[in-house]
Amino acid sequence: MISKEVEKILPLVQKPGRYTGGELNSVVKDKSKVDLRYAFCFPDSYEIGMSHLGIKILYSAANSRDDVWCERVFAPWTDMEKEMREKNIPLYALESGDPLTEFDLIGFTLQYELSYTNILNMLDLAGIPVRSKDRSSLTPIIVGGGPCACNPEPIADFFDLFMLGDGEEVSDELFDLIISCKKENVSKAEFLKRAAQIKGVYVPSLYEIEYNEDKTVKAVKATQTAPEKVTKRIISDLDTVHYPDKFIVPFIEVVHDRVVHEILRGCIRGCRFCQAGFLYRPIREKSADTINTQCKRLCETTGYDEISLSSLSTSDYTHLEELMEKLLSWTEDYKVNIALPSLRVDNFSEKLMGYLKRVRRSGLTFAPEAGTQRLRDAINKNVTEEELMNTARQAFSGGWTAVKLYFMLGLPTETYDDVAGIAELAQKVVNEFYRNPDKPKGKGVQVSISVSSFVPKPFTPFQWEAQDTMDELISKQNHLLSSVKTKKISVSYHKVNISFLEGVFARGDRQLSDVIEYAWRHGCKFDSWDDNFLFDVWLEAFEKCGVDPLFYSSRKREYEEILPWDHLDYGIRKEFLISESKKAYENETTPHCKIKCAGCGTNMLNGGKCDAMRKSMV
């Protein structure tokens, strides 16, 4: 329950429903009867955080233990923060209304680099020192996990530890350790030393980083029995791992307000720009039966009328047709829609489209990512123009009149011809519509192009690449705009300065922590929100801290250079990434994992098992 003080300020802020808690299916326990209190923090607004599947899974998993009470915390919007600071109300968790200082464990999910300032702001709002070294007591312990934990170096000084990889099992082991350390009343230093022994736990303070004169990393030394390399955790069997039977149903509308089901982890495609495609390997599929049963249960406990089958590439799920049959056997009666995000152009079958038509006609979105075949080969997108046209033709004859296409600018080896190729490809899709003899009468076609800016990320074959500078990206955006000749094609693109900053932090090191703290202390927060993004303050922060941001974003690295995340092991062999990187420059593709195992090495994390190989091996 929230406090009287909070209740008094609620009438003064926008969307107070974000700050009250008490939603259906939220978990309230008796705090005197648990051994560990866990505040799960999403460093962005309630609407974003409540849309995130990971928090639902880990919240439910933690609360399935009687000795743990996990609660949720989101970043209060700026108007709420102002009221809270004025009235000295510390940041509180939604279930109990208790301030974060009363918690044993505070966990942040690290979904995107631009949420880093919010982490500092949330700690500060709770009255907790932002740097790990300034927090001497055992609790609260500040931890992080999620995709950005693969290179947490820019925020390493603020955290006590990170959990790498799938969080379901490693969190459990961490809970046990904290509970026993609390009982023994050990020091924080001793706790961290023990924590580093848990597989998948990275305690940054136990690693000494030495730099060369040119500021590149010279050596990373593990101290106090911490492992030389920290290997990420994976869940071996998705059918038996915990999955929530209830989702919290928010009162206010959030971004993704529906049942979400993760049907597989990992991706067989190996697109060279895509970090998620490498980070979440090896491939593990969930059985159609499990998904079907869990989806039905979730619809009954939430009342949601939509299910989204989520994964990095949903049409690659081996049992998709079986699953759709099973789901459609009851969803029509339940008046439940099924959404299939992340479909691919090359295996979008007529049958699949038939299923889609039975559920609800939403927009169709495809991601060719690059405008020319040469560049699509270089990034290993493995999609041909013919496949895209076939899909467009099928969609148009199926009655669709709007298609959305995703592209990226600034990909390695990209030329201005590749940029113009985006407009040409979109034009061909428009032409395909008019070539269709059964096109709906009196209706035009709308092709929307959405272009983002490429950001090189760790653990991808492009981790050594120089990111395009902001000037280069703007000039490419303009070139694209001038290449589009019709109003049937609309173009939207991202702000380049946001991508630039993302590029700096994605491959940054510990020398950036001062920059982040400076920017936050000078007002930066909610950086991924255009209205709040203070780019000038960020530039000032780099200057004041004597850090050249281009060193991180736009510097091409040698394969031999020690990268700031080299002591973290995501199971991907570096030789594999190097060979993929070289193939990109030869415009040479690598077949997807079901055709031929490319030897990335991540199956070794799962005892040699990978669901992409299963069929071909038998």
Next chain:
Amino acid sequence: MRCVRVWFKKMGMSRYVSHLDLMRAMTRALRRAKVPLWYTEGYNPHPYITFALPLSLGMESLCESMDMRIEGDSTNEEIFAMLKDNMPPGIEIIKVSDPVFDPKKITFGEFDIFFDCEGNSDKIVGLINGMLSQDELIVQKLGKKGRHKVLKDINLIEFIKDYSVSSFGERVKVSVILPAGSTTNVNPSLLADEIQKRADGIAYTLIRKQLLTEGMEQFA
């Protein structure tokens, strides 16, 4: 297919659920309860649900009602039994009945305003009685002028049908009957804000107690 009226209280934290969000929350509750809803037969079938008179954000209520269309021959008692354990926290089903009045018949609302007086109860009672016994109490109301929203001066006294002021302990209660409905509507927060302004910003809570027809019959 028939129409039923579901009566519920909206108390506690659920007062921060806006009208639009309530619509969504109730639709989900009906689905969880497996109420045999009648769905519209258009391109995108949806249940047919309307609320008698939307409640302002932040106000509690003892007298909310929602009309919906159901299929089959479930009785009102059966629908009540399905609903009562499936509501989101803060929303409590009171009863299910056949609609008597058209929601358009709603003309007045009775509200209680509670002020937290922290030891100043007598002074605040005096202040409120003083305010309400004048001929004029001018406040600004956001109104429409064509397409534009403009602030209009209105004399609250003209709209107050009835009122009483009482105090118990630290709290002062103002009960007031004001026009409510689709033609004339005066939000009790106009009065509450004015009192708050004149009493050093004391905190208040608002609750809608009942809705009345033109003939002062309880809306049913």
